[in-house]
Amino acid sequence: MIKRLTVLCLCLGLCLGLAGCGEPAYPDPTQAGYVNDFADVMTPEAEKTIYQAGLALEQQTGAQLVLVTVNDTGSQTLEEYALGMARQWELGDEEKDNGLLLLFTVDGPHSRIEVGYGLEGALPDSKAGRILDDYLVPHYDDRAAWAAALTATYDVCVNEVLAEYGLTKSQYADQPLPAQEQEIGLMEVLAVIIALAVMALLRSKGVHVFPGFFIGGGHRGGGFGGGGGGFRGGGGGFGGGGASR
Template identity: 35%
Template sequence: MPPPPKQYFNDYAGVVSPETAARLNTTLEQFERDTSSQVVVAIFPKMQSDSSIEDYTVRVAQSWRVGQKGTDNGAVLFVFVQDRAMYLQVGYGLEGALPDALCKRIIEDIIKPHFRNGDFDAGLTAGVEAIIAAAKGEYKGTGRTAAGSTGDALTRLKREIEYRDRVEAVFAMVLVLFIVFVFLAVRRSVVYGPGGRSHWDDWFGGGFGGGGFSGRGWGGGGFSGGCGGGGFVGGGGSFGGGGAGGRW
């Protein structure tokens, strides 16, 4: 069983150009943000199983947990290059938008002609666009991905650290001002000796001497690094065998 993918578009066979792969990955990530539905593409050199493609792909899709928990709005397009076979698995929650008959049309009429011409870029681009067009009206997105939940936690942590740093900086400033105030108040109470020179001048060589408060600032650096979600994380969806496949 292959491990869960790290991206929405995964070309393990190296048949798609890097530019197309990056563009489709961004498109699918944005689709989850807009609709909450997760669509994944996985291209393998060949199928690593003796079972049927229907059985194998539904087990893989289920193990990857594509789609959101409770709505099961996920879909996975599997492509096995050396086997010249593909299958579009659809989660329970998208079976209304992507019924078996429509999945078959996407496979046969939209993707297959390009694959037969050896153009995987065009076939997968057209296939992804067709899947998105069919599924985009089913669910409403939250503006983030399942992977973004980790980023949200890090963002909250960053804000908490920055707030704490600001509080500490204000406290340090108040403390320094208090010490200076006490020092000046006590200094005024000292009786100056001959020549207008005070005992404080003898002890401290003229007070702070303009040196100021030195050292590393409080909370200057803060929490570095971005907190973006990025990548793919399955949302907990389930599959029951809906979809269709074909060969080219």
Template identity: 25%
Template structure:
């Protein structure tokens, strides 16, 4: 009986280790020499990659906080959160003793699939870049540019906010307040449309049909406005976003000034 239990335990452990090893093979190998911007999809131009690289290298050298940008065409059967977490661990993003790494993971939109964007934040930066803020950064700074197929501008804006938060240029609360006002502004047209709609409905003697109760041009305007609003809202479904905090980054392989300062031209 004991022997049978030991055999089953050994088999379970072996299968677990094997599955973990197979999953690890689906994560890109750490770049050699190390780079902070890694585009495996050909989305960014060489010039765009180098501009982002120089900015992130400078930030790494002056603060020790590390932001890695990775563009992939597939998550290889994993969800985006697991993929970003495992990549951060495998590459050793951030300083080993501080868990101060950030992985910005992008899967560009294609004709067959929607785009995905995810930010994995090391525990050492979770206090200044909480989960809710990473989602706002993606939605307000990055996705609007991604929708225009301008991935460089979206990444540039998103990493700028990450850098400012990590270095204390402004707080998460201040950023939330700033983006919160824009969210209210986004919904104001819907609010006014609904108020206008219900006021007319209330004053109408007939309630069977809006088309019968309202003047033709008013009904046409309402239908057109609401339809356009739905279209604008639905266009965001081309991308999904998210963010989360993870420990266990910080292998140190990218740290210690390993990138240098001026190694990238163009």
């Protein structure tokens, strides 16, 4: 029995390791979609403002402007991380390629505007850089001002996209932020399957094991692509246009 348990544990480690290697380096979008505050730097009011602005913009133009805050970009450069995330999330319309990612990292801090192919006319690299220089970079040293600065930067980007389509900002409806759904990932599923196999083996040998020993009651935050709906990218393309600071 000990030998079988050892084999099962090795299989569990191998499966979890392979699953971890296959997972993307980027978190999934939150249900709110337009604002993804993974670094916890935004206020509730700022998150709601950005969500309403992003929702109204997509309804008017089909463009998707997304704010993401993270603590760092790991082993990737800021540019690699922003481009990879924008492509994985497929921001913007598939035909119009009108997605935009505003990325902010606490480590540094640093920021980048990643522009989809279809918005490079509205936000060329030079203009994207000026927006960061004028609205975000001056507040790098004041953490308390980050939420307001990011909101202002996002708002300027919204106005630039609207101008590209010859539109003006509509009145935002008072939309609450969507509740975050729970989601079970591949690694959790594999762990449960193998834990159940171990329990079955132990019970076949007369060992009674309480299921809670193997299966915890924790939950994981939900995200993009869940069956319950929420924010979804439209298949837009990115080529690395934008600016970093």
